[in-house]
Amino acid sequence: MIDRRGFSTAMGLGTGAAAVSLAGVQGARAASAAPRYGPTASAAAPAAHAAFPQVKQIRAGLLNVGYAELGPAHGPAVICLHGWPYDIHSYVDVAPTLAEAGYRVVVPYLRGHGTTRFLSGRTVRNAQQSAIALDVIALMDALKIEKAVLAGFDWGSRTADIIAALWPDRCKALVSVSGYLITNLEANLKPLSASAEHTWWYQYYFATERGRLAMEDKTLRHDLTRLVWETVSPTWDFDDATFERTAAAFDNPDYAAVVIHNYRWRLGLADGERRYDALEKRLATRPVIGVPTITLDPERDPFTAPGNGSSYRDRFTGAYEHRTLKGVGHNLPQEAPAAFAQAVVDVSRM
Numbered sequence: 001m002i003d004r005r006g007f008s009t010a011m012g013l014g015t016g017a018a019a020v021s022l023a024g025v026q027g028a029r030a031a032s033a034a035p036r037y038g039p040t041a042s043a044a045a046p047a048a049h050a051a052f053p054q055v056k057q058i059r060a061g062l063l064n065v066g067y068a069e070l071g072p073a074h075g076p077a078v079i080c081l082h083g084w085p086y087d088i089h090s091y092v093d094v095a096p097t098l099a100e101a102g103y104r105v106v107v108p109y110l111r112g113h114g115t116t117r118f119l120s121g122r123t124v125r126n127a128q129q130s131a132i133a134l135d136v137i138a139l140m141d142a143l144k145i146e147k148a149v150l151a152g153f154d155w156g157s158r159t160a161d162i163i164a165a166l167w168p169d170r171c172k173a174l175v176s177v178s179g180y181l182i183t184n185l186e187a188n189l190k191p192l193s194a195s196a197e198h199t200w201w202y203q204y205y206f207a208t209e210r211g212r213l214a215m216e217d218k219t220l221r222h223d224l225t226r227l228v229w230e231t232v233s234p235t236w237d238f239d240d241a242t243f244e245r246t247a248a249a250f251d252n253p254d255y256a257a258v259v260i261h262n263y264r265w266r267l268g269l270a271d272g273e274r275r276y277d278a279l280e281k282r283l284a285t286r287p288v289i290g291v292p293t294i295t296l297d298p299e300r301d302p303f304t305a306p307g308n309g310s311s312y313r314d315r316f317t318g319a320y321e322h323r324t325l326k327g328v329g330h331n332l333p334q335e336a337p338a339a340f341a342q343a344v345v346d347v348s349r350m
Contacts, residue, residue, distance in 0.1 A: 049092045051245065052107070055115055061138025062123050066115030067108035071099030076172075077145045078344055079136065080107045083154020084259060085225035086331060087113055087249035089242075090153070093337035098344060106143065110155060111135055112258025114249040125254050127262035128272040129183050130279035133162040140170060149348050151340070153177035153296075153332050155262070165287040166279065173292040173347040175340070177332045178303060179322075180295075180312035182283050188266055199302050202228060206263040215256035222247055233329030235300050292319040292350035294343045301330040319350040 052068035059065075068088055078098055080091040088107045095105040109116040110132060112125065136159055140148065149172050150160035158181040164171040165182065191197065197204075202224065205211035214220040226243055229236075249255075264270035272280060293316045297304045305311050309322035323343065325336050333340040 049096055052088065052092060052095070055088075057115060058139070058142050059119065060142035061135055062119060063111055063135060063138070064117045064119055065108050065135070065139050065142075066117075067106055067139070068095065069104070069106050070095045071104045072102060073104060075099075075102045075104040076348060077104045077106065077148035078348075079140070079145070079148045079150050079160075080105065080333070081136065081150065081152030081156025081159050082107070082110060082113075083152070083156050083331075084262070085228055085246075085250065086154070086334075087246045089246050089249075090331055090334045091337075092334070094333050094341045094344075097337065097341040101341075101345065103344075104145075106139075106145070106148075108136070108139055109249060109252075110159075112252055112254040114252060116252070118254060124273055125257035125261060126265075126273055126276075127258045128265045128276060128280070129158055129162060130276040130283065131273070133159050133166070133279075134276075136163060137167060137170065146170070147172045149173045149175070149344055151175035151333075151344050154330070157181045158183065161289060162283065164289045164291045164293070166282060168289075168291050171291050173294075173350060174289065175294050175296065175343045175347055177296045177298065178301070179297070179305075179309055180286075180289070180315040182286065183266055184284055184286060185266070185268060185280070186284065189268055203263045203267065206260050207267060207269055212256065212260050215259055218251070221250055221256070225250060229331070232302055233300070233331050233335060235327055236329050236331065236335045286315065288315055288317045290316075290318040292347055294321045294323065294347040294350075296332060296340070296343060297322070297324045298328040298330060298332045298335075299324055299326045300328060301332075303330065321346070321350070 052070070055066050055068055057064055057066055080094060082088055082090045088109055091107045095107055098105045111118070111127065118125070132155065147170055150163055151174070152160040154177070157176045157178055160174055161176055161180060161182050164174045206215070214224060225247065229238070229243060261270050265272055295309055295312070295316070297309060308324055313322070325332060325339055328336045
C-alpha cells in the first residue's frame with residue numbers, strides 16, 4: 001500500500017465531480033480532438049474484460065519478467081504498474097482502451113508476483129523502493145523502450161515517481177495515484193495518529209513472525225488480502241471471480257518474502273542492499289519531479305490525504321494537474337478504468 005508518511009494527515013475526502021467519457025481516449029490518435037477534463041472526475045465504464053489475451057516473458061535485469069502487452073508495437077509507450085495486494089489485472093480494462101487508441105501498453109508483474117521470477121536463487125528477495133524501480137528500467141531496456149508514460153498506483157505510483165525523479169529522460173509523463181509516494185525512511189520512524197496507525201494494521205502484522213507465516217499460508221494469505229481489498233475499496237462491488245483472478249498472482253514462490261521485506265524495510269526493521277545505498281540517499285532528499293504529471297486522489301481510499309493534493313503539490317515542478325475521483329477507492333485503475341485511461345491520454349499531451 002502507499003507510504004505511511006503520505007498518510008500523516010489522511011482520512012479526509014476530496015470533493016466535487018465532473019462527468020468523464022471515453023471520447024478523449026477513443027480520439028487519442030488525433031490528440032487535438034481529445035477533450036480535456038477538470039480537476040475532479042467520477043468513475044466511468046464498468047469492467048468489460050475478463051483477462052489479458054497473453055502474458056509474455058522476458059529476461060530483464062535480475063528477473064524473468066511476466067508482462068502483458070497490447071497495442072501497436074510502434075505506438076507511444078505506456079507502462080502501467082500495479083500495487084499490493086493487486087496484480088496486472090488492475091489494468092485489465094485500462095490497457096485495451098489505451099491500445100485501441102494507438103498506445104503500446106505494457107503491464108508487468110512486479111517482482112514476487114505472477115509469472116515474474118528471479119533469475120538466481122542467490123538474489124536477495126529485496127523489495128526496497130529503488131530495487132523495484134530498477135526492475136522497471138531494466139524491463140524498458142529489454143523491450144527497447146527509450147521513454148514511456150509511466151502510470152501507477154500504490155507500489156506502482158511509488159515506482160513511477162522514483163523513475164520520474166531520478167531518470168526523467170526515461171519518463172515522458174507521469175500519472176500517479178495518491179501523488180508523491182517516495183518513501184523517506186527517517187520520517188517513517190515517527191508515529192502517526194492512532195486512527196492512521198490503525199489503518200496500517202497489516203504493516204505491523206507483517207513486522208511479526210505471525211504475519212510472515214500468515215503470508216506463507218495460502219488460506220490465511222487469501223483471506224488477509226481479500227480483507228484489504230474490502231477495506232480500502234469500500235464502494236467497489238467486485239465479485240469472487242475478480243478477486244480470485246488476481247489472487248492467483250500471490251502464489252508466486254517469492255511473494256511472501258518480497259511483501260514482508262517491503263513493509264519491514266519501510267519501518268527500518270529489515271536492511272536494504274548496499275548496492276542501492278546511493279539511490280536511497282538521493283530519494284531521502286525528496287527529489288522533485290519535473291516531467292508532466294497528473295495526480296489522482298481516490299475519494300473513498302482511506303489513505304487519501306485531505307487537502308486535494310496540496311500536501312504534495314510542491315514535489316511537482318513541471319506541467320501539472322490534480323484530479324479527485326469521487327466515489328472511488330484504492331484500486332483506482334480497476335474501479336474507474338475510463339478515468340484512469342483518460343488521465344494517461346491527457347498527460348501525454350501536456
